[in-house]
Amino acid sequence: MLQVKTFHIEDKLRKVHEEAVGKNLSLLMSATEKIEGVDPLSFFDQGKRIDEHRHFWKSAEEDFTLVGIGSAISISKEGQGRFQETDKELSEWRNNVRQWNPYDKKGTGTVALGGFGFRPDSTAEEPWEEFPNSNMTIPEFLLTSDEAGSFLTTNLLIHPDDDIEAVIQKSEEDKRKLCTSYSDEHAPVHLEKIEEVRPEEWKRTIAEATEKLADGTLSKVVLAREVRLTFDSAASITKVLQDLSSMQNSSYVFAFEHKGAYFVGATPERLVKVENDELFSACLAGTTPRGDSEEEDERLGCELLGDHKNRLEHDFVVQMIRGAVETYAQDVDIPETPLLYKLRNLQHLYTPVRASLKEGFSLLDVVKDLHPTPALGGLPQQQAVDYIENHELMNRGWYAGPIGWIDGGRNGEFAVAIRSALIRGNKASLFAGCGVVKDSQPEAEYEETKVKLKPMLAVLGGEE
Ligand SMILES: C=C(O[C@H]1C=CC=C(C(=O)O)[C@@H]1O)C(=O)O
Numbered sequence: 001m002l003q004v005k006t007f008h009i010e011d012k013l014r015k016v017h018e019e020a021v022g023k024n025l026s027l028l029m030s031a032t033e034k035i036e037g038v039d040p041l042s043f044f045d046q047g048k049r050i051d052e053h054r055h056f057w058k059s060a061e062e063d064f065t066l067v068g069i070g071s072a073i074s075i076s077k078e079g080q081g082r083f084q085e086t087d088k089e090l091s092e093w094r095n096n097v098r099q100w101n102p103y104d105k106k107g108t109g110t111v112a113l114g115g116f117g118f119r120p121d122s123t124a125e126e127p128w129e130e131f132p133n134s135n136m137t138i139p140e141f142l143l144t145s146d147e148a149g150s151f152l153t154t155n156l157l158i159h160p161d162d163d164i165e166a167v168i169q170k171s172e173e174d175k176r177k178l179c180t181s182y183s184d185e186h187a188p189v190h191l192e193k194i195e196e197v198r199p200e201e202w203k204r205t206i207a208e209a210t211e212k213l214a215d216g217t218l219s220k221v222v223l224a225r226e227v228r229l230t231f232d233s234a235a236s237i238t239k240v241l242q243d244l245s246s247m248q249n250s251s252y253v254f255a256f257e258h259k260g261a262y263f264v265g266a267t268p269e270r271l272v273k274v275e276n277d278e279l280f281s282a283c284l285a286g287t288t289p290r291g292d293s294e295e296e297d298e299r300l301g302c303e304l305l306g307d308h309k310n311r312l313e314h315d316f317v318v319q320m321i322r323g324a325v326e327t328y329a330q331d332v333d334i335p336e337t338p339l340l341y342k343l344r345n346l347q348h349l350y351t352p353v354r355a356s357l358k359e360g361f362s363l364l365d366v367v368k369d370l371h372p373t374p375a376l377g378g379l380p381q382q383q384a385v386d387y388i389e390n391h392e393l394m395n396r397g398w399y400a401g402p403i404g405w406i407d408g409g410r411n412g413e414f415a416v417a418i419r420s421a422l423i424r425g426n427k428a429s430l431f432a433g434c435g436v437v438k439d440s441q442p443e444a445e446y447e448e449t450k451v452k453l454k455p456m457l458a459v460l461g462g463e464e
């Protein structure tokens with residue numbers, strides 16, 4: 001039986017409002033309480049009754065889920081300075097927040113959730129019309145759920161001319177709705193049409209890229225393709241998240257909603273995590289399918305570890321991440337040889353990175369320098385990004401961009417948004433890419449992207 005505890009923050013809100021009136025300033029109020037019996041997916045689902053701006057984030061390695069509903073502060077920047085401008089604006093709000101948070105818990109309080117498009121200068125081209133170039137949001141209601149329990153943070157921006165009694169009443173009502181268990185049966189969607197976007201032309205772009213790679217101008221470039229789906233009705237995002245969470249338990253499961261469009265996925269690829277000033281990154285590049293039997297699986301894994309083309313793809317990523325991390329961290333620990341990272345449908349070459357973040361740097365400083373790693377862009381970085389812009393047959397939007405969260409206490413994590421789909425009503429665009437090096441074969445890369453598309457396809461009515 002669900003237990004709803006309503007947290008009374010009336011007095012705090014009245015106090016902040018008085019101060020806002022006195023100073024003639026808008027003030028951010030943040031209050032965190034411990035709650036019980038609230039399921040993150042139910043909270044997300046109920047959130048649609050309150051606001052069409054919702055966020056969902058589930059960690060790949062620990063029991064840690066964040067769900068954000070609505071927005072108290074929404075920051076959208078573009079251009080080369082977007083990471084640092086976002087960081088600066090977040091700090092300004094946090095330096096001035098009126099906060100009640102008795103829990104020393106990462107991911108509570110003025111947490112900002114969101115992401116950044118792949119390119120700093122991309123415009124809202126089809127199918128990304130609803131998405132700004134980047135957006136980090138401090139939600140009005142944030143559920144933080146981990147093995148120790150659940151915490152609800154209410155963040156409200158209080159204006160001098162607010163009717164504070166009405167604000168109090170609405171926030172209490174919203175919380176009651178969010179903490180009500182959902183009863184809806186979320187039916188799976190029925191897939192009516194699958195359309196691969198120009199697959200033969202895409203294979204030719206791979207062949208052309210290998211020529212460019214052979215002449216030495218580029219060392220590696222990641223090229224992605226799109227598959228469009230049509231369903232018989234609008235897809236339930238709650239159901240998609242539920243299925244991704246149960247099927248892809250070594251991946252970050254995420255959803256970002258903007259004006260009725262959803263960017264959803266299950267990515268295995270960490271960009272960077274900071275916790276207690278420890279920094280963790282990951283090099284994930286080089287791919288082979290899982291085997292049908294244990295023996296076959298092991299054989300495929302061994303072949304991957306010894307495969308020259310995949311090791312080259314992978315080593316470019318390790319080199320680049322090492323260089324970027326050394327600027328911001330000390331005691332950098334990176335093993336010499338990769339391990340295997342096994343997912344439901346495929347296995348990757350994986351090298352974990354661990355270091356100590358130097359004082360004075362933030363998570364977003366590291367994100368700025370790491371993005372895009374050669375697992376998503378290529379090498380040299382700028383030439384590869386330009387090559388992608390000029391040759392790829394799709395608009396990346398937020399695909400392969402950094403997505404994640406950051407709290408007011410220097411903790412946070414960003415992953416890269418691959419194995420993902422943009423869903424609007426009864427349509428979806430799925431994206432998958434592959435690292436192209438000079439020995440790449442177009443047909444093999446095409447097959448690799450096919451396997452990478454499987455997790456999203458499987459939760460959207462397709463075959464696994
Ligand atoms: C770009 C994607 O995967 C990257 C991450 C891991 C392995 C990769 C590869 O082996 O090609 C890619 O670099 C994608 O899934 O869309």
Ligand SMILES: [Mg+2]
Binds near residue numbers: 285286434448
């Ligand atoms: Mg590959």
